[in-house]
Every structure is written in C-alpha cells, then in structure tokens.
Amino acid sequence: MTLQTQKYASTAVVLHWLIALCIICNVVLGLGANYVPDAWVRPMINLHKSIGITVLGLVLVRIAWRLTHKPPALPENYAPLERLAAHTVHFLLYALILALPLTGWIHDSAFALAAQHPLILFGVIPWFRLGFITDLAPAAKDHIHSLFGMIHTYLGYALYGVFALHILGALKHQFWDKDPEIQRMWF
Numbered sequence: 001m002t003l004q005t006q007k008y009a010s011t012a013v014v015l016h017w018l019i020a021l022c023i024i025c026n027v028v029l030g031l032g033a034n035y036v037p038d039a040w041v042r043p044m045i046n047l048h049k050s051i052g053i054t055v056l057g058l059v060l061v062r063i064a065w066r067l068t069h070k071p072p073a074l075p076e077n078y079a080p081l082e083r084l085a086a087h088t089v090h091f092l093l094y095a096l097i098l099a100l101p102l103t104g105w106i107h108d109s110a111f112a113l114a115a116q117h118p119l120i121l122f123g124v125i126p127w128f129r130l131g132f133i134t135d136l137a138p139a140a141k142d143h144i145h146s147l148f149g150m151i152h153t154y155l156g157y158a159l160y161g162v163f164a165l166h167i168l169g170a171l172k173h174q175f176w177d178k179d180p181e182i183q184r185m186w187f
C-alpha cells in the first residue's frame with residue numbers, strides 16, 4: 001500500500017488538529033486559572049467554557065465522520081501488541097474528549113450563581129445550560145456541582161496520561177521505527 005492510500009482524509013486531519021489545539025488551550029486555561037490573579041479567573045474560565053462547548057460540537061462531528069468513514073489501515077509492520085495499544089489509546093481519547101466537555105457542562109449547569117454568569121460563547125453567542133440540572137433544588141445542584149467538578153478534574157488527569165501515550169507512540173513510530181507516522185495525519 002502506498003503512503004498516499006494510508007493517509008487520513010483531509011476532513012479527519014482538520015478535525016484532529018483543531019480538536020488537539022482546542023484541548024491544549026483548554027488544559028492551559030483550566031489549570032492556569034488556579035495560578036493567576038483573581039481578576040483573570042472569570043475571563044479565563046469563560047474562554048475555557050466557550051472552547052469546551054466548541055470541542056463538544058467538533059467531537060460529535062468527528063465521531064459521526066469516524067463511524068461513516070473507514071480510517072486508513074495501520075502499517076503492516078506494527079506488532080499485534082502495538083495495534084492493540086494504538087486502538088485502545090484511540091478509543092480512550094475519544095471517550096475522554098467527549099466526557100471532558102460533557103462533565104464540564106454539567107458542572108457549570110449546576111453552578112449556584114449560573115443566573116448571574118450567563119454562558120455566552122466567546123462573549124458573542126448566548127448558550128444554554130442543561131435545564132434538567134438548572135431546575136433542581138439548590139442542595140442537589142451543589143452536590144452535582146462538586147461531584148462533576150471532581151470528575152472533570154480526574155478526567156483531566158486521565159487525559160494527561162493517555163495523551164502522553166499517544167504522543168510517545170507517534171514519536172516511537174516516527175523516529176525509532178522511521179515510519180512516516182505524522183505524515184499519515186497531515187495533508
């Protein structure tokens with residue numbers, strides 16, 4: 001099989017790098033908000049929410065694309081264990097990039113001061129909270145807010161680990177095995 005036929009389609013490449021960029025920005029914003037002056041926290045978290053909701057939309061498009069388009073086969077020289085590792089890591093990445101925005105959105109919808117802080121994507125597009133959560137009693141909302149805040153944080157930790165495996169795998173194939181790995185996910 002030629003390199004040409006082994007590459008991902010341009011739509012998959014655009015979605016891959018766009019989502020990767022958004023997720024890196026969101027990790028920097030989410031973690032960074034713990035270390036900046038108070039006046040910066042709200043604008044940083046607002047941008048974080050805007051990017052996160054955008055990622056949710058992009059991930060849904062990506063999953064729909066993935067279910068309707070067969071990805072290029074892995075190179076034949078991959079060992080069976082490497083194939084299993086690659087498929088497992090890819091599946092976990094899909095699960096995490098879907099679960100992170102969803103848990104963030106649930107956490108935010110249960111925010112006691114949500115009414116005073118409307119969700120406006122990039123300061124321009126008014127967005128909705130999840131009505132079945134905003135309608136709950138204050139005590140239930142507080143519980144959901146802290147529970148999903150914690151789940152969101154732990155999913156972040158899982159993301160760092162799985163993301164590291166993903167990068168290490170790609171670098172191993174690119175530089176150790178000298179396979180054109182990064183070119184598969186480029187135009």
Ligand code: HEM
Nearest residue numbers: 023026027030031049052053055100101104105108153156
């Ligand atoms: C690409 C998707 C997302 C990623 C990768 C992500 C990641 C993160 C990370 C790493 C943190 C810092 C956690 C810590 O302090 O260790 C964080 C915090 C936070 N995220 Fe997200 N997030 C995403 C989407 C969202 C969405 C869609 C919302 C809400 C609409 C949201 C709301 C929040 C809030 C409010 C915090 C602060 C939590 C707190 O300290 O109370 N996130 N996020």
